[in-house]
Amino acid sequence: MRRLRVHYPLKRGRVWPLFGPCGVIKAVDDMHFDLHAGETLGIVGESGCGKSTLARALVGLETPTGGQISIDGHNVTAYSDADWRPLRREVQIVFQDPQASLNPRMSIAQCIAEPLKTLCPEVGANERSARVLEMMQRVGLDAELKDRYPHEISGGQCQRVGIARALVVRPKVLICDEPVSALDVSVQAQIVHLLVDLQREYGLAMLFISHDLAVVRQLSHRVMVMYLGKVMEQSARDALFEAPQHPYTRALLSAVPDFEAQLPGERVELIGEIPSPSNPPSGCVFRTRCPLVDHVCAQQVPVLRRVPSGGYSACHFAAYAESPMIPRTA
Ligand SMILES: Nc1ncnc2c1ncn2[C@@H]1O[C@H](COP(=O)(O)OP(=O)(O)OP(=O)(O)O)[C@@H](O)[C@H]1O
Ligand SMILES: [Mg+2]
Structure with a gap:
């Protein structure tokens, strides 16, 4: 990802067709990161910070407003639908709501076979059935369930179907957008273990989005913290949890x-509400809630800078971050 942007036009209520857009929502703004084979990148951030928009852009469900997405060295941002097709199978997504993401009129076997049909037409019917059964077994679904419909199985089983559907086309990248948030705690743990096993077994590059920091810590190699469409910090897992570099990470x-x-060091409490992404603060988008805020924060956008722990932080005071962050008073 290079300077990736997804901005939505802000609609002017009912009169929108007459007057056109009157602004934009900067759901993803200038995001810059790499995802490597065999690694899990966790993404955390408050509701509305642009996590799902980013996920959708990566699988081609959202058209970027600017920047570049490269897969295996191919810049796919400007690709037409036809050009995307051979690469589309490489990046698959698992959604938050397992039941709603499956077609209620398709049996479990049909749900899992569908992406194989559309994305891998070279796979014949016999091989397709074999791969569906193999995948069902791999994700822990009894073969007897294959003729059931999504409403006839549990939420946890539905999410296993979602994972099987995503992996049946043998992608290189798996995007998981809050895949366990809708499940109860014991089922969450089973699905997290399954994802960890599958990620290792297939050497997947995995992007794992969650607002649950404990889950992200459990399965990520690296973690990226988002705020109002931007990356605040990106660090190796242990560095992030043991020595957070950005005041926002510390606050989370x-x-x-x-x-x-x-x-x-000191704990950091978040002040006030998250500003609207249609009207983000100037300079550092986090400054209105930041205990370290200073004059420079309103004037300059902080760039992601390498910090002593080896990660990156977008804070004007990142260089001080190794020592405990002591709030500056105005
Ligand atoms: N299709 C859309 N049209 C206009 N605005 C949108 C659209 N989709 C998302 N947004 C806005 O973009 C911002 C980011 O939304 P997004 O769903 O990516 O956040 P999120 O981090 O996934 O939140 P959550 O944790 O609640 O899932 C929000 O302000 C949201 O209202
Ligand atoms: Mg979301």
Whole structure:
């Protein structure tokens, strides 16, 4: 991803057709990152920060407004639908709501076979059935379930179908957008273990989006923290949880008692509400809620800079971040 942007036109209520867009929602703004084979990149951030928009852009469900997405060295951003097709199978997505993401009129076997039919037409009917059964077994679905319909199985089983559907075309990249948020805790743990196993077994590059920091810590190699469509920090998993570099990361961790207890230095409390993505603050988008805020924050957009822990932080004071962050008073 290079400077990826997805902006939605802001509609002017009912009169929108007459007057046209009157602004934009910067759902994803200048995002820059790499995802490597065999690694899981966790993405965290508050509701509305653009996580799903990013996920949808990566699988071609959203058209970027700017920037570039490259897969295996191919810049796919400007590709037509036909050009996308051979690459589309390489990047698959698992959605948050397992039941709603499956076609209620298709049996489980049909649901899993469908992407194989559309994305891999060279696979014949016999091989397709064999691959569906093999995948069902791999994700822990009993073969007897194959003729059932989505409403006839549990939420956890539905999510296993979602995962089987995504992996049956043998992608290189798996995007998981809050795949366990809708499930109860014991089922969550089973699905997380399954994803960890599959990621290792197939050497997948996995993008795992969740607002649950504990789950992200469990399965990520690297973690990226988003705020209002931008990357605030990107660090190796342990570095991020043990020595967060950005005040926003510190604030997110401070809000979870288990993480707060392990955090060196002062805790950071978030002040106020998240601003609207249609009218983000100038300079650093986090400045209106940041305890370290200073004059420079309103004037300059901080770039992601390498910090001593080896990660990257978009804070004007990132260089100080190795020592405990002591709030500056105005
Ligand atoms: N199709 C759309 N048209 C206009 N605005 C949109 C559209 N989809 C998302 N948005 C806006 O873009 C911003 C980012 O939304 P997105 O769904 O990506 O956030 P998110 O981080 O996934 O949130 P959550 O944690 O609640 O799932 C929000 O302000 C949202 O209202
Ligand atoms: Mg979302």
